[in-house]
Amino acid sequence: MIDAALIWEWIIKSLILIIFLTVGFMYVTVYERRFLARIQSRIGPNRAGPFGLLQPAADGLKLIFKEELIPANADKFIFLLAPIITVIPALIVLAVIPWGEAMVIFGRQVNLFISDVNVAVVYIMAVTSISVYGITLAGWSSNNKYALLGGLRATAQMISYELALGLAFMGPVVLAGSLSMVDIVRAQQSSLWYVVLQPAAFLIYFFASIAEINRAPFDMPEAEQELTAGYHAEYSGMKFALFFMAEYIKMIAISTIGATLFFGGFDGPFVDQIPWLGPIYLLAKVVIYLGVLIWVRASWPRIRYDRLMQLGWKIMFPLALLNVIITAVVVVLVN
Amino acid sequence: MLMEFLPLLIILLLAVFIGVFVVVLGSTFGPKRPGQRKNSPYESGMVPYGPAKRRISVRYYLIAVLFILFDIEVVFLVPWAVVVRQIGVPGLVFMIIFVLILEVAHLYAWKKGALEWD
Secondary structure: OOOHHHHHHHHHHHHHHHHHHHHHHHHHHHHHHHHHHHHOOOOOOOOOOHHHOOHHHHHHHHHHOOOOOOOOOOOHHHHHHHHHHHHHHHHHHHHHOOOOOOEEEOOEEEOOOOOOOOOHHHHHHHHHHHHHHHHHHHHHHOOOHHHHHHHHHHHHHHHHHHHHHHHHHHHHHHHHOOOOHHHHHHHHHHOOOHHHHOHHHHHHHHHHHHHHOOOOOOOHHHOHHHHOOHHHOOOOHHHHHHHHHHHHHHHHHHHHHHHHHHOOOOOOOOOOOOOOHHHHHHHHHHHHHHHHHHHHHHHOOOOOHHHHHHHHHHHHHHHHHHHHHHHHHHHHHHO | OHHHHHHHHHHHHHHHHHHHHHHHHHHHHOOOOOOHHHHOOOOOOOOOOOOOOOOOOHHHHHHHHHHHHHHHHHHHHHHHHHHHHHHHHHHHHHHHHHHHHHHHHHHHHHHOOOOOOO
16 A cells, blocks of 8 residues: 555655745745835835846855854753754644645646645644644743743733634535545535625634744733744844744745635646646635735734733634534525 | 645644754854943943843733633634534534523623633
């Protein structure tokens, strides 16, 4: 059953995903800086390479040769471990997302997903919640008051919005009758995209996922004006780069998960005849979704922390629960 | 059956490797000139006073406890959401009763002020 070729296929697909995410991270930073600059009537980084395309390489090289400080009385082992724990879930969460139809490459039938586990949605929920640990430990081990406060705020915020996020996943799951991402995309191919059938779930997913990755307008844990940088205040050099990388890869991850759950994933016109279009459609949807995330950051002010928590517990959580129940009632009655 | 999880293990190992590699890369090439001032925690330029690990507000603890309660509710919803078509009206009624019971707890925490932050 398992032969060497299959294992090599898995290793190559995993490598492709990880390389895609690391290169994607570099270019999402350029995308964000340029797009944000345009919204604010600036030009943005345009000196390194054509249109500033080599900017991330320059930033990365600079960070490699920077001194890394470990604050006095910090818990050294946890301090080193925290950025690694933060980046791992970001890199592996997309392993269950299908990129396209099965294709024949070099005379071999290749499925365009790393693994089609039958509990993909649970896998996503489980893996995303691991990244809370990295952030908590980073804040705790830094021996810095800002970092501790940032880490606490991030923890409370992320676990609060995890409820709404988990319930937002349930709408598409009820409609598709499966937890597998491949089945959810197939179900959308045979009916409508779930953004039409589940608009409330999509809106809840959209805002809860922004809160989950601590981005504006829900970026209280790293509010520069009051916490200097939150949980990564004491991190420098490549360890800081790992937090940065995790944050941007999480942006790509929530865009891809959102595109797969609510916008049909690799679904699009003519995708059943030309399988190569699948990954292109998915990529296009992810780029548009990322653009909306950047646009949201540029347009909305940060919301106050108490209101943020109340939004999560008093509005999003009951609404998401109501949405699941109503969806289930409609599905059962239509059946 | 468990074979589907083998590729996930492979990508996990690769991700661990990447994380460790980047940390090692940074600590290999960066200069190391620590000093007493440089190593003190950042406190907006002031000399830091007191321990950083202070007592924390009980709100965070409350939120964590409430999270466990309602996250388990979400976990119970997951298998139900998959099979709700097959189990039909009885399954639906049971789940609505379950959710209503937990919603009483949610409203209780709300009215007791566990979700307020001032």
